[in-house]
Amino acid sequence: MIGKNRFGISAKIITGYAVIIVCLVISIFVVNNQLSTMQKERNFIIHHDLQVHSLTNEIEKKLLEMENGQRGYVLTGSERFLKSYNAAENSWRDDFNQLYSLLADNPSQQNNLINIKKAMMSWVNETGEPIIALKKNNKNAAAVKGLQQENSIQNVENIRSQFEQFRSTEISLTEKRAAHLDSRNKNLTYGLISLLVVVIALSIGLALFISRSIVNTVKEVIASIKAMTSNGGDVSKRIFVKTKDEIRELAHATNDLLDSVEKRDWLQKSTNGIVGQYQGKATMNELGTTFISGVARSTDASYGAIYVRESMDSKKFIKKGQFAGTAADVGRDVFTIGEGLVGQCAIEKSPLLIENVPNDYILVSSALGEAQAKNVIIVPVLFEGDTIAVLELATLQTFTEEHKALIENVTKTFGLTVDSISGRMEIVRLLKESQALTEELQAQSEELQTQSEELQMQSEELRMINEQLEQRSLEAEGKSRELLQAKNELEEQAQELSLSSKYKSEFLANMSHELRTPLNSILILSEMLAENAASHQLAEDEEFARVIHSSGQDLLHLINDILDLSKVEAGKLEMLFNEVNMSELPQQLERNFAHVAQQKGLDFRVAMENDVPPLIYTDETRVQQILKNLLSNAIKFTERGTVAVHISSQAPKEKRVEANHWLCFAVSDTGIGIPKEKHDHIFEAFQQGDGATARKFGGTGLGLSISLEFIKLLGGTLELESEEGKGSTFYMYLPSLPEGVTTLASVEEETVLQEVAATVEVEEKLPPNEQGALGFFSGKTVLITDDDQRNIFALKTALQNEGMQVITAANGHECLTLLEETENLDLILMDIMMPVMDGYETIQAIRAQEAYQDIPIIALTAKAMKNDREKCLEVGASDYVSKPLKIEQLFSVMRVWISNQ
Structure with a gap:
């Protein structure tokens, strides 16, 4: 177990994103601070400088208005011009004071502004007011003359020149501020690029760390499975993981499986070793001594004895062998049925285990001393339902479950051997009696030889008959022994095969559940992260989420490939024969693979001869899966050139089945090619085109192995033409079998098809949404x-x-409690594999309540085994969806059942 300090995959992913988000927040804060500062400077330039220019122009404008008002009043005498002059003369000082305040940070410009004010005041006092006063006093000639004086005009021009110089200075200052702002903007750009580089590097590092922690252990699990299924069957390797997450749980589960397989391997080898030791023994004492010695050593027993029944008609059991002692100090010599524990075991025909051994029981002795036995086991040896022998063992330790299983295994075959030797010894006894009788008859014949030649001939005939009987008896014994041995071996092989298939199926089912459960959350969350990132225009986060989602999908494909391969090996994957429309196949292949080839710059071609029939009978799903594997390999191992598919009517040289029509699918490429010495090697599991498992080109290495098995089940053959560096061509020959046996597809496909069919059937009845x-x-x-x-x-x-309201429960009991506390519940999503109270029991308990007999319940499970859907529906589930969940599929199913309420 991982313990309290668990740091799971979800936590790692969330932590990685949290670090990235923190970096982004810091970056945004820094950038925002810089932008705020620059905004203030920009606002200063906009508001301050523009206002300075505006006020400067306004003051100059008032000066011109005073000059024009003065001139118009003197020349026309109109009060309108005098009002204009007075209005400008009264207001320009306010603008001057505001402008002077704006220049508080520039004393030099303030001095220039004061000089302008002095010049304007001088013009007003010396020229403006005096001339207007002359006009008011009707001194028109003097007033006009004053206007025409060059001194008056020159004063205004000097003032305007001062204004122009003042504005030039302000424009220069504005340009300097803008240049400074441009410099800061450039520095901000460099800073943003640096922050982006740091965040990208950190994100890549976190992604590599998290993916490596997941992938490395998965590779070790695959290696352990491969070692376990190889010819040697190596189960000694264990997986050690330092991380405290779901990957460690996967490693522990694999190690537990390897421990179980290793124990079964020890049991089989120990059983074979003991049986091999006592084979060929001629006497019961030799058989008993060899047998008890082998069993005692294999079970770490300190003392042992074997008691064999005198005959099937007798009630006596006689000691025929002992271990670690003499005939006198290891057990009694004779027991009768019902006498003591040995006799009782013979009656009950079942093992007896004594764990609390009495103090006066046997002492285990050696050269150094004696010790009290801790455990004693007494086991009957049965033959055809009768007790033929009894085995008794004592140990200083305890008998483990493996020891008990070993004892049970060897006693099953030992009974047959005891009966065989007993029969052989009976034959020998009868033979000796026959020989003694013959000798007696021969003596009588010699005595009566003179009396009757006929008696001598009869005696000779009797001897010959006895010899023939002896020979036939020996032959019958040999045949009987051979038949019994053959029967025993066949039964053992059948049991081993059945047990191996059972363990393998259970292992694959559990592995499927354990891998699909974390994959479910990985795929759902990564898909949601990708959509969320896309909606927020976070391209990098979207790409990271898509990489995680793609990796999870690859792992799911690997699990499905291993399950399919195991079903093929166990003989549990069958074909579903039906009509296949060949006219649509080229377009399907073009649609599915043309864009993939174009991405690699390859030319993709599909050609079908005119002699190909429009309909054939085969398993369409498997054919498409085979073509997908072949084309995917062709595109993957081809860097330039062409990938082509040619379909024609052609039969192979060697046919596996008889058919009226054969098709040849030729998939060719101009890729790396395969050396001739490795043509057979690439069809082995986990191998690639280079004949190795290095994964240079990616993929699981299971595609060709699974495709070859599929082709065999379809009645076809697969041939290969390839040369290294010159490309490859795979020829798939398939028969059209109208009378093919209708069977079920794989468990996963059957489950998916049922789910999709049920969903489509109900959704077709729904109104558009x-x-x-x-x-x-x-x-x-x-x-x-x-x-x-x-x-x-x-x-x-x-x-x-x-937009849904979600309530959660960790097991069935919590679910039932929440049902009593919750009103207006619309739907229940129920996991099947749960502790305390699993999904089947919980669904039955819910349906037992009248108030919840109609509420939709959708069963969810990662253990996608055969008949799971039917079992869920039988206990009361409304529908069934297998994990890893596809969100859109789940939403579709939910929409169907919610709309039916």
């Missing part, structure tokens, strides 16, 4: 029951994003 899942689910209440908090988190987040 231009609002989507969000509008449909908004305000609905759902109860999620799952013991895995990662799945709860992923599902809860996804459903809350759709």
Whole structure:
């Protein structure tokens, strides 16, 4: 177990994103601070400088208005010009004071402004007011003369020149401020680029760390599985993981499996070793001594004895062998049925285990001393339902479950051997009696030889008959022994095969559940992160989430490939024959693979001869899967040139089945090619085109192995033409079998097809929905029951994003409690594999309540085994969805059942 300091994959991913988000927040804060400062400077330039220029122009404008008002009044005498002069003369000082305040940070410009003010005041006092006063006193000639004086005109021009110089100085200052602002903007750009580089480097580092911690252990699990299924069957390797997450749980589960397989391997080898030791023994004493010695050594027993029944008609059991002692100090010599524990064991025909051995029981002795035995086991040896022998063992330790299983195994075959030797010894006894009788008859014959020649001939005939009987008896004994041995070996092989298939199926089912459960949350969360990042225009986060989602999908494909390969090896994957429309196949291949080839710059071609029939009978799903594997390999191992598919009517040289019509699918490429010595090697599991498992080109290395097995099940053959560096061509020959046996597809495909069919059937009856899942689910209440908090988190987040109210329960008991406390519940999502109270029991308990007999319950499980869907529906589930969940599929199923309420 991982313990309290668990740091799971979800936590790692969340921590990685948290670090990135913190970096982004810091970056945004720094950038915002810089932008704020620059904004203030920009506002200063805009508001301050523009206002300075505006006020300067306004003051100059007032000066011109005073000059024009003065001139117009003197020349025309109109009061309108005098009002204009007075208005300008009264207001220009306010603008001057405001302008002077704005220049508080520039004393030099303030001095220039004071000089302008002095000049304007001088013009007003010396020229403006005096001339207007002359006009008011009707001294028109003097007033006009004053206007015409060059001194008056020159004063105004000097003032305007001062204004122009003042504005030039302000423009120069504005340009300097703008240049400083441009410099800061450039520095900000460099800073942003640096922050971006740091965040990218940190993100890549975190992504590599998290993916490596997941992938490395998965590779070790794959290596352990490969070693276990190889010819040697090496199960000694163990996986050691330092991380405290779900990957460590996967490693522990694999190690537990390897321990179990190693124990079974020890049991088989020990059984074979003991049986091999006592084979060929001629006497019962030799057989008993060899047998008890082998069993005692294999079970770490300190003392032992074997008692064999005198005959099937007798009630006596006689000691025929002992271990670690003499005939006198190891057990009694004779027992009768019902006498003591040995006799009682013979009656009950079942083992007896004594764990609390009495003090007066046997003492285990050696040269150094004696010790009290701790455990004693007494086991009957049965033959055809009768007790033929009894085995008794004593140990200083305790008999483990492996020891008990070993004893049970060897006693099954030992009974047959005891009976065989007993029969052989009986034959020998009868033979000796026959020989004694013959000798007696010969003596009588010699005595009566003179009396009757006929008696001598009869005696000779009797001798010959006895010899023939002896020979036939020996032959019958040999045949009987051979038949019994052959029968025993066949039964053992059948049991081993059945047990191996059972363990393998259970292992694969559990591995599927354990891998699919974390994959479920990885795929859902990564898909949501990608969509969220896309909606916020976070391209990098979207790419990271898509990489995680793609990696999870690759791992899911690997799990499915291993499951398919195991089903093929176990003989549990069968084909579903039906009509296949060949006219649509070229377009399907073009649609599915043309864009993939174009991305690599390859020319993709599909050609079909005219003699190809429009319909053939085969398994369409498997054919498409085979073509997908072959084309994917062709594109993957081809860097330039062409990938082509040619379909024709052609039969192979060697046919595996008889068919009226054969098709040849030729998949060729101009890729790396395969050396001739490795043509057979690439069809082995986990191998690639270079004949190794180095994964230079990626992929699981299972595609060709699975494809070859599929082709065999379809009745076809697969041939290869390839030369290193010159490309490859795979020829797939398939028969059209109208009378093919109708069977089931693989468990995963059957489950998916059932789910899709059920969903489509009901959805076709629904009215259209231009609002989507969000509008449909908004305000609905759902109860999620799952013991895995990662799945709860992923599902809860996804459903809350759709506007749903989500309630969660960790097991069946919590679910039932929440049902009593919750009103207006619209839907229940129920996980099947849960502790305390699993999904089957919980669904049955819910349906038992009248108030909840109609509420939709959708079963969710990662253990996608055959008949799981039927079992869920039988206990009361409304529908079934297998993990890892596809969010859109789940939403579709939910929409169907919510709409039916």
